[in-house]
Amino acid sequence: MRKKVLQILAKHIDKPIVLEKPKDRSFGHYATPIAFSLAKELRKSPMIIADELANIFKGEEIFENVEAVKGYINFKLSENFLDEYATWALKNEEKFGADFKDENILLEFVSANPTGPLHIGHARGAVIGDALSRIGKHLGYTITKEYYINDAGNQIYLLGLSIYLAGREKILKLETKWPQEYYRGEYIIELAKEAANYFGSEIFVDEAFIPKLSTWAKEKMMELIKADLKRVGIEFDTFISEKELQEKWPKVLEILEKAGAVYHKDGKVWLKSTQFGDEKDRVVVREDGRPTYLAGDIIYHYEKFKRGYDRYINIWGADHHGYIARVKAAIRFLGYDADKLEIILAQMVSLLKGGEPYKMSKRAGNFILMSDVVEDIGADALRFMFLSKKADTHLEFDVDLLKKEDSSNPVYYINYAHARVNSIFEKAGKNFEDVYDVELKDIKEDAKNLLFISLLLPEVIEDAFEKRELQKVTDYLKVLASEFHRFYNEHKVIGSQEEDKLLKLFSVTALSIRVGLRLLGIEAKKRM
RNA sequence: GUCCCGGUAGCUCAGCAGGAUAGAGCAUCGGAUUCCUAAUCCGAAGGUCGUGGGUUCGAAUCCCGCCCGGGACACCA
Numbered sequence: 100m101r102k103k104v105l106q107i108l109a110k111h112i113d114k115p116i117v118l119e120k121p122k123d124r125s126f127g128h129y130a131t132p133i134a135f136s137l138a139k140e141l142r143k144s145p146m147i148i149a150d151e152l153a154n155i156f157k158g159e160e161i162f163e164n165v166e167a168v169k170g171y172i173n174f175k176l177s178e179n180f181l182d183e184y185a186t187w188a189l190k191n192e193e194k195f196g197a198d199f200k201d202e203n204i205l206l207e208f209v210s211a212n213p214t215g216p217l218h219i220g221h222a223r224g225a226v227i228g229d230a231l232s233r234i235g236k237h238l239g240y241t242i243t244k245e246y247y248i249n250d251a252g253n254q255i256y257l258l259g260l261s262i263y264l265a266g267r268e269k270i271l272k273l274e275t276k277w278p279q280e281y282y283r284g285e286y287i288i289e290l291a292k293e294a295a296n297y298f299g300s301e302i303f304v305d306e307a308f309i310p311k312l313s314t315w316a317k318e319k320m321m322e323l324i325k326a327d328l329k330r331v332g333i334e335f336d337t338f339i340s341e342k343e344l345q346e347k348w349p350k351v352l353e354i355l356e357k358a359g360a361v362y363h364k365d366g367k368v369w370l371k372s373t374q375f376g377d378e379k380d381r382v383v384v385r386e387d388g389r390p391t392y393l394a395g396d397i398i399y400h401y402e403k404f405k406r407g408y409d410r411y412i413n414i415w416g417a418d419h420h421g422y423i424a425r426v427k428a429a430i431r432f433l434g435y436d437a438d439k440l441e442i443i444l445a446q447m448v449s450l451l452k453g454g455e456p457y458k459m460s461k462r463a464g465n466f467i468l469m470s471d472v473v474e475d476i477g478a479d480a481l482r483f484m485f486l487s488k489k490a491d492t493h494l495e496f497d498v499d500l501l502k503k504e505d506s507s508n509p510v511y512y513i514n515y516a517h518a519r520v521n522s523i524f525e526k527a528g529k530n531f532e533d534v535y536d537v538e539l540k541d542i543k544e545d546a547k548n549l550l551f552i553s554l555l556l557p558e559v560i561e562d563a564f565e566k567r568e569l570q571k572v573t574d575y576l577k578v579l580a581s582e583f584h585r586f587y588n589e590h591k592v593i594g595s596q597e598e599d600k601l602l603k604l605f606s607v608t609a610l611s612i613r614v615g616l617r618l619l620g621i622e623a624k625k626r627m
Numbered sequence: 628g629u630c631c632c633g634g635u636a637g638c639u640c641a642g643c644a645g646g647a648u649a650g651a652g653c654a655u656c657g658g659a660u661u662c663c664u665a666a667u668c669c670g671a672a673g674g675u676c677g678u679g680g681g682u683u684c685g686a687a688u689c690c691c692g693c694c695c696g697g698g699a700c701a702c703c704a
Contacts, residue, residue, distance in 0.1 A: 115644090122647075132646050135684080145684090169647060212704065254704050280703090367702065378629070382702045392704050420631050421700055446632065447698070488640075491632065493697060495639075509652075515666055523663050574641065577651080588659090588668040627666070 100184065101558045104129050104174060107159050111152070112137075127166065127173030128551055134170050145170035181550050182539040185607045188554065189535050195614055196557035200239040205403060206232055208414035209328070209335075210247040213320040214258045216286055217327045218466035223494070224414045224445040225469075226485040226620075227569060229333045231412070234564045234572070234618045243408075246335045247399060250317055251342040252392060258282055258320070259313030266291040266303035284466070290316055327470050331478045332620045344398045348390050351398050351433075352383075360432035370397075375428035375437075378421075396422075397429040404435040411440045412567075417491070420444055443567055449495040476508075479621045483510040486619055487573040509577050510621065513612060516580040518627040519587060520609035527593050527602065534603040542600055549586050550604055552579055556611040560618060569619070576615050583608050 101118060108116050112133060121130045134149035141148060149167035156165045156174070163177040188195040208228030211221045232242045261282040268275040269288055294302055294312060302308045321338075328334065352368070355361045361368050361383065368384035370393070383394045403411060415422070419442075427437040473481055487509070488494045524531065539550065555575065563571040583605075592601045613623040 117644080117646090119646090122650085126647080130647085135646070138684090171647065214704090249704060252704055257704095378700080385702050387702095389702090391702060393702095395704090417632075418699060420698085424630095444631080449697090492640090493633065497639095511666060512652095515664080519664065519667085526663050570641080574651085581651090584667055585669085587663085588665095591662065593663050627664075 100176065100554060101129065103161060104176075107156065107161070108133075111155055121171075121173060124548055126168065126171070127164070127175040129174045129176075130171050131174075132171055134167075134172060176551065178540060178542065178547060181547065181554065184554055185539065185550060185603070186535060189531070189603075189606060189610060192610060192614065195610065196237060196560050196618075198238040198557075198561065200235075202409045203241045203243075203407075204235060204410045204412060205243050205245060205406070205408040206235075206412045206414075207245045207247055207403075209324075209333075210249070211324060212249045212254055213317045213324060214254050214282060215284065215320065216323055217469040219469055219472055220416065220445075220448050220466075222331070222469040222472070222481065223448050223485045223490070224416065225328060225333055226331065226482045227443070227445060227490050228414045229331075230482070230486055230569050230572075230619050231564065231567065233620055234560050234569070237618055238561060238564055243337060244335045245337045245339060248321065248338055248340045248342075249395075250321075250340050251345055251395065255313050255317055256309065258316050259309040259311075261287045262290045262294055262312050262316055263303055263306070263309050266295060266300065270295050270300050271303050290319065293319070327473075330470065330473055331481060339399065339402070341395045341399070344395065344402060345390070347398050347402070348394060351401050352394075354401075354434075355383075355397075355429075355432055358432045358434070360429070370425065370429060370432070372425040372428035375424070375431050377424040377428055381425050393425060393429075396426055397433075400426060400430055400440070401433050401435075404430065404433070404439075409439070412443060413440065414443045414445055414490070417444045417446045441567075443490050445490045446493050449493065480508055480510050482620055483508075483573060486569045489568055489570055509573070509580075511627075512584075513576050513580040513616065514624040515627055516583045516587075517609050517612045517616075517623045518625060519583075520605045521625045523592055523605060524602065527598065529602060531606045531609075534599050534606060537599045537603045539600055539603060542597070542604070545586060545589070546601065546604055549582050550607060552582050553604075553608040553611045555579075556615055560615070572615060572619060576612060579608065579611060579615075 105116060105118055108118070108131070114133070114137070116131055116133055118129050118131050121127060134145040134152065137143075137148050138145045146167070146169070149170050149172050153165045153167040153172050156162060156172075159165075161177055161180040162174055164173075164175040166173045166175075206228055209217075209221060209225045211217055217225070228244065232244050235242045257280060260278075264275050264277060264281065265287045267273045269291060291303075294315065297315070298308075298311075302312060352361070355370070359371075361370055363369070366386040367382050369380045370383050372381050373379060381393055382391055383397065384390050400411075423442050427440060430437040430440060469481075476484075484496060485494075539546075542550070559571055559575040563569050590601065592598055592605070595601065609623075616623045
């Protein structure tokens with residue numbers, strides 16, 4: 100709808116047009132303050148310009164009215180236009196809000212180390228990435244969801260070591276000296292028990308078996324992570340293993356050497372990342388010849404760019420923000436366009452429990468498991484909670500609140516609206532299809548308003564995707580549900596003279612809720 | 628010290644490519660059910676938009692300084 104209005108405006112105004120929704124809907128469906136900015140160059144008062152423009156657009160069919168008020172131009176869409184759009188949408192649910200964006204996007208997210216189950220912090224990135232992909236696909240983008248597995252490096256050894264020590268202590272009942280760094284938490288003990296079953300408890304006798312434990316455990320952990328994700332409805336298209344990429348390091352290093360991107364100092368190899376705005380140069384190969392973690396990421400991004408996508412989106416934890424500059428620098432050195440890489444930082448999630456905030460750390464073992472929260476509040480509520488806040492701001496919530504199953508949980512509120520519509524149709528003994536072709540003519544102002552809001556979904560999801568701000572979708576659904584509930588309370592549908600018209604109106608609302616929720620990975624409930 | 632995020636109603640947060648009287652949810656108080664699910668709705672109360680300057684016809688929104696809170700600043704991943 101918005102696009103249509105903009106198209107018409109562009110026919111007569113040769114300037115970027117700001118089109119907004121008036122705060123007070125009685126002004127109209129859309130409005131533009133364009134007259135203010137034109138005032139200067141035309142040397143006329145905004146009021147006069149607005150008046151003139153309003154007259155030009157009055158003839159357009161899609162408008163019922165165009166008015167100039169205090170310099171603003173307000174547009175009211177015609178009933179006929181809204182009705183035609185609604186009918187089309189009802190008959191083409193799959194296409195409602197869909198678009199034909201032609202871009203191939205690689206979306207990398209979660210990528211949690213396979214050293215433990217997913218915690219609530221991972222869940223945020225996971226849910227955002229998944230919803231982004233669903234919405235993007237609906238808009239026509241081709242999106243590949245990728246998980247980068249950090250299965251090389253010290254943390255994998257630590258995982259094996261932790262299990263080894265846990266096995267010694269809990270199973271062999273030996274006195275165990277724990278190092279400063281190791282993985283804590285119940286799951287390590289569980290793994291030790293499982294390992295004892297699988298390998299026999301001799302595995303805990305000799306340190307030499309640690310690598311064996313590591314390799315075994317990391318596979319176990321990936322299985323666990325995949326299962327955790329699946330429970331929230333998230334699946335990946337591709338998994339890339341850091342370990343498997345490692346062999347390509349000599350080749351990548353050679354390219355960097357040729358590009359003059361690295362130099363040798365103190366027996367190490369440094370990346371000249373300062374050349375592209377990093378604070379300091381970074382070590383990519385240590386004195387003993389082992390590549391650093393950054394080297395792994397350089398290979399990974401080299402491989403990514405070689406695969407030739409139009410755009411790359413990484414969702415990282417906010418603690419990686421300092422990392423962006425060096426990775427982008429490496430990409431430039433490798434001859435690729437680093438601007439194609441976009442990083443979404445998912446900020447910290449603070450959980451409150453009993454009013455006490457507490458930090459989450461996988462290392463320390465006092466983290467909240469994503470799977471636990473899912474069990475408490477359900478995958479839908481979990482998804483909705485994360486999607487209703489911007490990714491890059493700190494999020495704080497109380498676990499106890501999430502456990503509540505009442506109207507303070509917006510996902511119930513929205514579902515209830517959807518369920519109510521279904522219930523009315525049931526009571527009326529009608530199907531959605533029965534009212535598709537009912538003409539919405541001479542409907543009351545508040546009905547037209549609900550119709551308009553119901554039809555806003557397409558522009559909302561497009562805006563949300565382009566800005567990478569998915570909370571716009573959840574906000575919209577909350578508003579839509581609220582408008583619906585209000586209307587529902589004020590009007591009796593069944594038996595009224597306008598029964599069919601209102602049923603059609605409600606089915607458009609339900610459609611929007613259903614499609615909107617689906618794009619967030621939540622299935623709308625028909626009955627509650 | 629440098630960098631990132633934030634500071635808007637009692638709480639959690641929208642709004643921020645400048646624009647019409649600053650919004651929502653929760654909490655508080657008051658009300659609505661002979662009728663399609665009250666898991667709902669209506670109303671009231673509640674704000675120097677951290678602070679000081681600047682730009683502008685117009686600033687919560689843009690620019691600069693300062694204050695406060697959180698986080699990041701590895702040859703760990």
